[in-house]
Every structure is written in structure tokens, then in C-alpha cells.
Amino acid sequence: MAVAGAGGDKPFAKAGPSPLSRVLRISQLDAFELDGALEQLVWSQFTQCFQHFKPGLLTPVEPELKALLQLLLWRFTVYSNSATVGQSLLNIRYKNALIPGQKYRPMSRPQKFWFALLTVGEKWLSERSHSLFLNHPAESNARKARKVLSILMGLTKVASLVNFLLFLQRGTYPTLTERLLGVQPVFRGPQGPRDINFQFLNRELLWHGFAEFLIFLLPLINVWKLKASVAALFSPLKELRGTEGSEETHCTECAVCGEWPTMPHSAGCKHVFCYYCLKSHTIADICFTCPKCGVETGTIEPVRLHVGTELHQS
Ligand SMILES: [Zn+2]
Ligand SMILES: [Zn+2]
Structure with a gap:
């Protein structure tokens, strides 16, 4: 079977790890979408547990709780498998790209911890930063810290944009975190041809069209x-x-x-x-x-x- 490897100069052993073929840009972005959807799902399930409590009970600690749930997810995905849930679904995992070579190397422990800090910590900080400094508006230190933080966040956003443009051109490191840590998504096994079944897609399209037609028609009927x-x-x-x-x-x-x-x-x-x-x-x-x-x-x-x-x- 012909595999589009990223450098198939060496014949690889059958029992050994698979050649690390490059992951399509769309698959890398798909993995993020899936991760985001999962995070939302977990959060909505979690809040549903508290729906009979006093409203607004979770609001004061919402960023912390979100971070905690994300850490829990991280512990059983990235920490144990070197792959997020979305990546696992797409048959992708992270490779430690700091060590050169064709052999697959999982993320090192520091890489995993930094990954958690940069993904979960960044989200927590951006949600928490408003209330963190809002309580002490008079103190000059708090104001300074807030200014520094907002500048840092702005810089991060610009860097993320530049990083994304680079990603679009080269197809590696979709996020700044991945580039900083030197982790790169690779396929778990050799990839066969992408087999997409359009039957489901067609059915969805048909139903969608039909529903839109009904929505258009119903108000016209008296x-x-x-x-x-x-x-x-x-x-x-x-x-x-x-x-x-x-x-x-x-x-x-x-x-x-x-x-x-x-x-x-x-x-x-x-x-x-x-x-x-x-x-x-x-x-x-x-x-x-x-x-x-x-x-x-x-x-x-x-x-x-x-x-x-x-x-x-x-
Ligand atoms: Zn009458
Ligand atoms: Zn009446």
C-alpha cells in the first residue's frame, strides 16, 4: 500500500511505529472544533446538575469550575494519551517534534504540563481578568497589572494571528501553544484513502431543504x-x-x-x-x-x- 509519508527514504519495520504522515490542515482544525464541542457539552451537563439550586450559584466561581473540568479532561486525554478527544476521534495524536527523527515520540511530561497551563490557564485568565482587577480599581498596582495584562493579551492575539497565517501556509502548528511547546499532530497509523460517505450528507441536505420550505410555507397558510x-x-x-x-x-x-x-x-x-x-x-x-x-x-x-x-x- 502506498502511503504518502513525510519522508519515506527508510523502509520501515512492520512491527515498529507507523511512518508519521502529515495531518491535513482541515483535520487539525476539525480536532479543535470537536474539543470545543466536548467542552461545551461537559459544561452544560455540569450546570444541569445544579439547575434546581438557587440561580446564579455557580456564577461567582464559573471560570474556576470550567478550568477544573478542563483539567479533568486534560488528565485523561492529553496527559495519558498525548491526544485530545477530538484528535483521538480523527485518529491523530501529538508528537514531540523537539526530538528530530522519523520515530514517534510521545509528549514529554513538561510538555504536557505546559500544555495544560497554556490552554486551561489562558482561558481561565481571560475570563477571570475582569473581576480580578475590578475589585481594586483605586490601587495603582492593580491598575498597572491590568494594563500589563491587557497588553500581553493583545500581543498574544497578534502572535496567534501570525501563527495561524503561518499554519495556513505550511500546515503545521495551528496554535501558538503547539508551536511554543514543539508538539505536532501526527496520524496514529498509516492512512488509507479518505473514505467519505456522502449518503448521510445528502440526506441531511434534503431534510434541511424540506424544513426550510415548510418554514417558508407555513406562515402563508391561514x-x-x-x-x-x-x-x-x-x-x-x-x-x-x-x-x-x-x-x-x-x-x-x-x-x-x-x-x-x-x-x-x-x-x-x-x-x-x-x-x-x-x-x-x-x-x-x-x-x-x-x-x-x-x-x-x-x-x-x-x-x-x-x-x-x-x-x-x-
Ligand atoms: Zn356570528
Ligand atoms: Zn376572544
């Missing part, structure tokens, strides 16, 4: 009118009986929502509607008909007095 016309079709008898029914329910019940009419208004028939119910339906549908008797609505008139007398009688 559900209320459909419902009313179907109801009129299937229960003509009930409709007749409804019109014959007691006079009181006509005035104490909105014909649309069935509740006590708020700001009662009538619209051509003897039924009473809430002002909001009537107005919203006539705006939505110009030829709105009374759902009780099917009479097309005319001018909207208030019927306050009429309902008042009904109330006193009952």
Missing part, C-alpha cells in the same frame, strides 16, 4: 380559516343548534376564543368578540367570517352597553 371551513363542512347541524342556543352565551363568550370578551365588539352578526380577536383575524384575513354562524364580518362596533345589562340581569 390555519384558522381552514379550521373554520372544515368545521363548517362537517358539523352543519351543530352550527344550526348553536345559532338557536341561549342568547346569553352570545354575549358572554367571544366567538373566537370562547373566553369572556375583552373590550367586546360585534361585526355584523349577533355574536360578540374580543376586540383583539376580531381585529387580529380581520387583519390576517380580509374575508373573515364569524366562526359561529358563518356571516361575513362587516364594520366593527363596540357593544359595551349591551353586555353590561346582561350582567346585571344574571
Whole structure:
């Protein structure tokens, strides 16, 4: 099998470690995305455990808790396997690039600890820095420290940008941390051809398109009118009986929502509607008909007095 090795001048032993073929840029970035998603997942699971407690219980120590969870993840991924979870999923692991040679060498212990400090520590500091110096705004030392920190963070961001541009050009060291520590992602085993099944992708695309079509279509359908016309079709008898029914329910019940009419208004028939119910339906549908008797609505008139007398009688 032909393997695109990064230097296949030496024939490699079968039992020995695999040749360290270069990892695609997209796979390296994919690994970060997966790591980020996992971190979010762990955090949301963790916060769900506290959802029945007083709200805002975790907020004061949120950066510390996040750092703790990340450290826990680091302990069982990078520390023990020299690979993050995302990398493991993509069949990648870190190699100690400080030692030259084709043989795979795992990250050294200092590299692992520095990796934790630079990834977890950096995130913690950026989240914590606001409240860390905000409590002592008067002290000149705190202000100085804050200024220094913000300058340092700005510099780090610029360096990260430069590093990323270099990564795009050369395909190694996507983050500044990796470049500083000299760790490089490599494949665990020899890579076969990238076999991608597009069936799932096509299905997703199809469903996505269908859902978008539905979202576009649904607001155009006048559900209320459909419902009313179907109801009129299937229960003509009930409709007749409804019109014959007691006079009181006509005035104490909105014909649309069935509740006590708020700001009662009538619209051509003897039924009473809430002002909001009537107005919203006539705006939505110009030829709105009374759902009780099917009479097309005319001018909207208030019927306050009429309902008042009904109330006193009952
Ligand atoms: Zn109503
Ligand atoms: Zn009516």
C-alpha cells in the first residue's frame, strides 16, 4: 500500500511505529472544533446538575469550575494519551517534534504540563481578568497589572494571528501553544484513502431543504380559516343548534376564543368578540367570517352597553 509519508527514504519495520504522515490542515482544525464541542457539552451537563439550586450559584466561581473540568479532561486525554478527544476521534495524536527523527515520540511530561497551563490557564485568565482587577480599581498596582495584562493579551492575539497565517501556509502548528511547546499532530497509523460517505450528507441536505420550505410555507397558510371551513363542512347541524342556543352565551363568550370578551365588539352578526380577536383575524384575513354562524364580518362596533345589562340581569 502506498502511503504518502513525510519522508519515506527508510523502509520501515512492520512491527515498529507507523511512518508519521502529515495531518491535513482541515483535520487539525476539525480536532479543535470537536474539543470545543466536548467542552461545551461537559459544561452544560455540569450546570444541569445544579439547575434546581438557587440561580446564579455557580456564577461567582464559573471560570474556576470550567478550568477544573478542563483539567479533568486534560488528565485523561492529553496527559495519558498525548491526544485530545477530538484528535483521538480523527485518529491523530501529538508528537514531540523537539526530538528530530522519523520515530514517534510521545509528549514529554513538561510538555504536557505546559500544555495544560497554556490552554486551561489562558482561558481561565481571560475570563477571570475582569473581576480580578475590578475589585481594586483605586490601587495603582492593580491598575498597572491590568494594563500589563491587557497588553500581553493583545500581543498574544497578534502572535496567534501570525501563527495561524503561518499554519495556513505550511500546515503545521495551528496554535501558538503547539508551536511554543514543539508538539505536532501526527496520524496514529498509516492512512488509507479518505473514505467519505456522502449518503448521510445528502440526506441531511434534503431534510434541511424540506424544513426550510415548510418554514417558508407555513406562515402563508391561514390555519384558522381552514379550521373554520372544515368545521363548517362537517358539523352543519351543530352550527344550526348553536345559532338557536341561549342568547346569553352570545354575549358572554367571544366567538373566537370562547373566553369572556375583552373590550367586546360585534361585526355584523349577533355574536360578540374580543376586540383583539376580531381585529387580529380581520387583519390576517380580509374575508373573515364569524366562526359561529358563518356571516361575513362587516364594520366593527363596540357593544359595551349591551353586555353590561346582561350582567346585571344574571
Ligand atoms: Zn376572544
Ligand atoms: Zn356570528
